[in-house]
Amino acid sequence: MKSNNLVAPLAWAVVYFLFGFASHELNGAFIASGYIWLPAGITVGALLLTPTARWFPLLVLLVAAQVLLGWIEQRELWRMMLFSLDEIGVAAIVVWLVRRAPFPMEGLFFVRGLLIIGVSASVVSGIFGAAWFQLTQGLSFLQTLRIWALSDLVGILIMTPVLAGWSQFRATRSGGIARTEFLLGLASFVAMVASAYMAFDSHIDRLVFDVQFSTTYVPLFFIALVTLLWGGRGGALSVAVLSLMAFVYNSLGRGPFVELVQLHSSNALLELQVYLAVASLLSLLISALKTTREQLHEDVARWKNEVELSLSASRQLAYTLDPQQLVFTWSGDVEALLGSPATQLHTLDQVLRQVSPLDQARLRQRWLDGDDGDERADMPFRLQDGGAVVLDSSRSLLDAEDRLALVAGVWRFSDKAQDTAEGRGV
Structure with missing residues (x-):
């Protein structure tokens, strides 16, 4: 070996x-x-x-x-x-x-x-x-x-x-910590140590607040904050530091758990074990939920990038139209194909101004006529300059009361449309 x-x-x-x-x-x-x-x-x-x-x-x-x-x-x-x-x-x-x-x-x-x-x-x-x-x-x-x-x-x-x-071995997937989150996490970690000292080796809580055992909950709150800000590693480190402080003070005969067992026949270390088990589980669950959310966001961002790249490579634009607000949401390289950024094509009127006047009424009716979403033929139309031919493939979604709830579709641009866009200097 x-x-x-x-x-x-x-x-x-x-x-x-x-x-x-x-x-x-x-x-x-x-x-x-x-x-x-x-x-x-x-x-x-x-x-x-x-x-x-x-x-x-x-x-x-x-x-x-x-x-x-x-x-x-x-x-x-x-x-x-x-x-x-x-x-x-x-x-x-x-x-x-x-x-x-x-x-x-x-x-x-x-x-x-x-x-x-x-x-x-x-x-x-x-x-x-x-x-x-x-x-x-x-x-x-x-x-x-x-x-x-x-x-x-x-x-x-x-x-x-x-x-x-x-x-x-990574229990969590976390990227770098932003400066603000790091400083807030550091402040929470220091507060956790200070509150643990107050709970286990100080009489400040009794003198100021007239409580003693209740202050043991305060470090758990700061452990939760550290886990949210620093992730699983910071949360695990906080639990380990709290455990070390609690074990040492308990072995020295200090802390609320030692005084608690004087009231009934239990063991201070067993009481402390349950307390620390709850602290560890709290940190683990927060870290896991935080990791799951971050992973979901990463998956959504990766999926969106893949869709955007596929649409751009195939010279297509995907859209959704809210028929109540008459606003669009676009996916794809809008500026390269239409000559205007997506922020300037947000409302229905802004989008229709990109379409040839001869096709505007037909396209408006297609989107707002309230069809039930059955198969319907694709609709060709021309852009404002009259040279680019675009094929609209769209479907409508009705709500429970048969009212138009959503319109979604795709614009497919021909090679001629791409040449026209490039001629406009896009």
Whole structure:
């Protein structure tokens, strides 16, 4: 195996180890499953970003990173191997199955695929892990499953979009950011950090607004703004920064979630996990919808350019006429064929002035007579100069009350029409 093929898997293993160590530090002492497990997102991101043919060294090094992490934590080697096969093996199977699906992993499809991977991998690995701890240590199956599955799911929702958005695997298709959008996004990002500080490590909200827990909603608003302005990458980065701040403050015993659990028997980290899962899903959905809209606009613009080019090459003009407002909408090279820009051929009277006086009445009647759209013969007519012959092919559309609603058609210009247009200096 070439050494350069090991660089990326080794880098993933290092990142896995670092985030695993950080998760252990944020968790503190625990008996079975930790409340935070960010390497789950590293595993899913690495598998999505790596071709299937190169998975073997990646999986081996990820397992090695987990074993090394367990050795530092003074855990048994065989238990770490079982844990690795459960966490990493299940994630690999689920990602492999999702990658075989026919839909592309972008936009809303990316959100759907990520949710399928996250829920499936976290629940399946949690079932195996909870069953093991129940058999070996007599721990509650449902409680261990709840903690295991939620920590894996949140780790996937937090880390995978960041890795996907800032690598060659693109969850969104976004172009360059305009200067105004960049500055507004930067201001929103700074406001998100400031509001997160206010919510988790400040008493300003209590002193000024006489509230505490409600300020945790404010960072979600700014995450939504960052995602709208910066796209999926900015939104994922905002969620990651919010998660880091929230986890650190929570581990230090600060923040509303710590005080909230003092009122009832719950766990602050579990409360925080749900909060961050909602933040990540909010960012993902906004990014996906924004991407879908931008892609739709790109497709429409590309289709319009193709139609315009085809009409221009075949010396044709397509039009629609609103019979109520008597205004035209043109497609094609209007100025080259008629000698006037489309902006000067907007109303019916302006268009008819381009037609020979002998044909104006016939053409007006053809457009406004209210036919029901059945097949009718094409109508030849001449332009104002009398030299160019144009063939009009048009149909009418009636509404539910048999009133004329729309007229659409095509003007086909003969070679003689083109020569006349060129003679006018077009």
